[in-house]
Amino acid sequence: MNEDSLQPNGISQQPSPTTSTYQPFVPxxxxxxxxxxxxxxxxxxxxxxxxxxxxAPGYNHFPDDPSFSYxxxxxxxxxxxSVFPERIYQGSSGSYFVKDPNCKTIGVFKPKDEEPYxxxxxxxxxxxxxxxxxCCFGRSCLIPxxxxxxxxxxxxxxxxxxxxxxxxxxxxxxVSETFNYGRLDREKTRMxxxxxxxxxxxxxxxxxxxxxxxxxxxxxxxxxxxxxxxxLRRLELAPLPLNLQSRFQLQFxxxxxxxxxxxxxxxxxxxxxxxxxxxxxxxxxxxxxxxxTISESSSEWNNVQEPDIKIAAIDNGLAFPFKHPDSWRAYxxxxxxxxxxxxxxxxxxxxxxxxxxxxxxxxxxxxxxLYTLFKIDKGFDRHMFEKQMSVMRxxxxxxxxxxxxxxxxxxxxxxxxxxxxxxxxxVGTTSKFRSFSDTFTQRFQNKSPFFSWC
Ligand SMILES: Nc1ncnc2c1ncn2[C@@H]1O[C@H](COP(=O)(O)OP(=O)(O)OP(=O)(O)O)[C@@H](O)[C@H]1O
Ligand SMILES: [Mg+2]
Numbered sequence: 070m071n072e073d074s075l076q077p078n079g080i081s082q083q084p085s086p087t088t089s090t091y092q093p094f095v096p097x098x099x100x101x102x103x104x105x106x107x108x109x110x111x112x113x114x115x116x117x118x119x120x121x122x123x124x125a126p127g128y129n130h131f132p133d134d135p136s137f138s139y140x141x142x143x144x145x146x147x148x149x150x151s152v153f154p155e156r157i158y159q160g161s162s163g164s165y166f167v168k169d170p171n172c173k174t175i176g177v178f179k180p181k182d183e184e185p186y187x188x189x190x191x192x193x194x195x196x197x198x199x200x201x202x203x204c205c206f207g208r209s210c211l212i213p214x215x216x217x218x219x220x221x222x223x224x225x226x227x228x229x230x231x232x233x234x235x236x237x238x239x240x241x242x243x244v245s246e247t248f249n250y251g252r253l254d255r256e257k258t259r260m261x262x263x264x265x266x267x268x269x270x271x272x273x274x275x276x277x278x279x280x281x282x283x284x285x286x287x288x289x290x291x292x293x294x295x296x297x298x299x300x301l302r303r304l305e306l307a308p309l310p311l312n313l314q315s316r317f318q319l320q321f322x323x324x325x326x327x328x329x330x331x332x333x334x335x336x337x338x339x340x341x342x343x344x345x346x347x348x349x350x351x352x353x354x355x356x357x358x359x360x361x362t363i364s365e366s367s368s369e370w371n372n373v374q375e376p377d378i379k380i381a382a383i384d385n386g387l388a389f390p391f392k393h394p395d396s397w398r399a400y401x402x403x404x405x406x407x408x409x410x411x412x413x414x415x416x417x418x419x420x421x422x423x424x425x426x427x428x429x430x431x432x433x434x435x436x437x438x439l440y441t442l443f444k445i446d447k448g449f450d451r452h453m454f455e456k457q458m459s460v461m462r463x464x465x466x467x468x469x470x471x472x473x474x475x476x477x478x479x480x481x482x483x484x485x486x487x488x489x490x491x492x493x494x495x496v497g498t499t500s501k502f503r504s505f506s507d508t509f510t511q512r513f514q515n516k517s518p519f520f521s522w523c
Contacts, residue, residue: 128242128284141241141287143169144176153247154178162190162216162386163249166290178243179386180285181446184216189249208334208387210394212453216386218443220286223331223385225442229435230330230422232323234382240445241287244280254280291381294342301338301407313378320380321409322418325402325478327382330464334400335387341404342383348376389439391456393463393486395516402482410478419472426469429508432462455491463487466511486514 129145131138147170148154154165163183167176182189211219217240224238258280264271309317328336387400394400404410425431436458443454466489471481489511 128240128282131239134237134239137237137239137289140169140175140289144178144243144287146170147172148243148245153245154243156247162187165245165247167243167287174290176290177288177383178241178285179217179220179288180243180248180283181214181217182283183249183285184214184386187214189251208390208394208400210390210392210400211334211387212389212391212448212450212457215443215446215448217284217286218446219331219386219388220288220384221442222389222439223327223333223382224288225438226331226435227327227382229438230326230425232327232421234320234323234327234380235385236289236291236381236383238286238288238385240284240442242282242284243287244282246280248280248283250280286386288383291342291344291383293346294344294379294381296339297341297343297380298338300343300345309378310376313376317378317380318409318412319415319417320378321404321407322414322478323421324380324382325404325410325481326418326422326468328388328402328404329468329481330461331385331388332390332393332460332464333385333388333402334390334394335384336402336404338403340382340384342381344377344379344381346374346377349374389457390460391453393460393488393514394518395514399518405479405482413475413477414472423469423472426465426472432465436461459488459490462489462509463511465489488512488514 129138129141131141144154144167147168150170152168152170152172154167157164157166157177162185163180165178165180166174167178169175180189181187184190220238221240224235227233227235228237265273308314324341327333439458440454443449443457463486466487467484468481471484489509492508492510
């Protein structure tokens, strides 16, 4: 893709001020983004709060991932053209379906400040939980309000282990009128616009004219997928053909590996998706619909769609706890009640992940990558991060043992919770490890939560 074609509406960079026109007291700001010429005056009225420098400088560039950068750029172009992200109504937080300029959904954006316990969470029920009964609803084992990092971290783990089960998710910044902003934010923005309209010289002093961009997680939208609950119920009545059953089992095991490593505390069957392409004839005009008219010529047989089944692990915002759940609730993995969880891990899964997980240097590399990601948060605390990694290392230790012993997912979740801490003197080390016992101390968690089933 040509770089130029990625520029939203042909936005051009402001030329640097020449000495003759340069005014020392006017801050160096970008031009207001030109509104698309194709929009009529009525449409322009729709975007009074967006404008100059609304896109976050320093964010949304992924030099090592041009296809992801392209998707984000499409989202920005769409917003510039008043195709705004749409809130997902069934969620418990402010989550948004993000569109491209043709109104096609391309991603799911979850702003940090609209997370379940974020300051601007738009759902009143969460406000009630937070203010009236925090002990029953908050997850005391998680660092609050870092769900967007957990979403991106899950994607990182999935990619690094070759699981490819989480739709690609990265941290991005977006601005949209449809996001939940406080009244003060909106009033301030309106005021700035009014000043800019009447006193353009003064208006140029503002760093930003529009609403403030929000930081959050941006996950690619998976087309054709439905909540697992939907397909699981149907597959109970009409089981999959054998070859698809084993394909589903492999995907399921990858979901288990992911959830166990990140210690996901929110894996209900509404938080993973299944896409099932049932065998069918394509709607090509050459494809005849009745048996009598299907000729056996190879070109027409090509119209038969190969059946396939795939899993996508979404909603990973409540993972990476800094301790194992030990107060009221255990936050079990709901997949553990499915029949697939009783089958021992396959040879394929073992061959895929064991070489990684049993390599201490790989695990340290994973921790380092998560450190680079998590430290961008303003509230980042190195000590808490170390605790998160100690839980993760414990999970990896159990998982490695379970895979080697030929256990099933059900047996895996029954193993006692372990924490693997770095021995003093090794914290912060990235050099190669000599031996496990030299570098780490392992201990079991003795306190268990009150309820084990919820
Ligand atoms: N990447 C995706 N691709 C396709 N659909 C998605 C994706 N992410 C979310 N969805 C859809 O949006 C719904 C809500 O998403 P999600 O569960 O992530 O939001 P949420 O606000 O965190 O909800 P909650 O916390 O209540 O579970 C999902 O049930 C799913 O139908
Ligand atoms: Mg959900």
